[in-house]
Amino acid sequence: MLTSGQRDTALEGADLLADLVRQAGDRIIILGCGGLDPQNIAEVRRKTGVSEMHFAALKDVPSAMRYRNPKVGMGGTDLDREYRNTVTDEVLVAATIAAARA
Numbered sequence: 001m002l003t004s005g006q007r008d009t010a011l012e013g014a015d016l017l018a019d020l021v022r023q024a025g026d027r028i029i030i031l032g033c034g035g036l037d038p039q040n041i042a043e044v045r046r047k048t049g050v051s052e053m054h055f056a057a058l059k060d061v062p063s064a065m066r067y068r069n070p071k072v073g074m075g076g077t078d079l080d081r082e083y084r085n086t087v088t089d090e091v092l093v094a095a096t097i098a099a100a101r102a
Helices: 014-024 041-048 090-101
Strands: 031-033 052-054 058-062 084-088
Touching (some): 014 041
């Protein structure tokens, strides 16, 4: 079951996550998620006992789009949004995994 413990982040939902891990035992895998990064993933793991976690390690990079209309944006007031691509940051993935294993 993928959950942040009914909170915005796994750290905020740590108490419920720990309860779910205890209740699930070996029957269900509780997959912790929500705001996990190198600074908090080990703490969440210690506080909850989750053995599996889901995280996003993302960064924005400029798109290759050449023509840019500064007066029109696709979807709101963040006019620069369509000129950025969100990609997985390999360095951040490795750092998060290393922190989780600590």
